[in-house]
Amino acid sequence: MGPGSDAGTTPLRQLLARAVDDRRKDDAARLARVPAGVFSSFDRCAFVFLETRGRRTGLWRRKFWGVHAAWGDTLYLIEDAGASADWVRNVVAHPVVRIRACDETQLSEYRARLLSDPVEIELARELVYKRLNDAEWSAPNPAWVVVALDA
Secondary structure, three states, X not given: XXXXXXXXXXXXXXXXXXXXXXXHHHHHHHHHOOOOOOOHXXXXXXXXXXXXXXXXXXXXXXEEEOOEEEEOOEEEEEEOOOOOOHHHHHHHHOOEEEEXXXXXXXXXXXXXXXXXXXXXXXXXXXXXXXXXXXXXXXXXXXXXXXXXXXX
């Protein structure tokens, strides 16, 4: 065995382990450099106020939302109940939503979109995990739905 190799570990396994460690370091560095944007102030809030239009009535429906994280001019909201959640169904029917941070008084309108890109879904999950520091968000769950609001 050469220097630095573990007993029972092949060189390929060592390379893979190093690559995974490097990816984690790269991901951590990327997440540490969250770009400033329209939603930067939202990360300091425990919750945001979200309004969606009812899919049948068209009336505005308000809810508080805590599972969110910002990345530049995009705000990610994660719904752990999946696509059957009423507010998600409302967003599908009427993608324009209103939102405001916890300490702001004015609602702003943004277009919402359900994510299907696995890379962007993973980014949203990592951002939420970093912001909330909650192990529940540390591993992906196929039942989750991620909604992005773009400025």
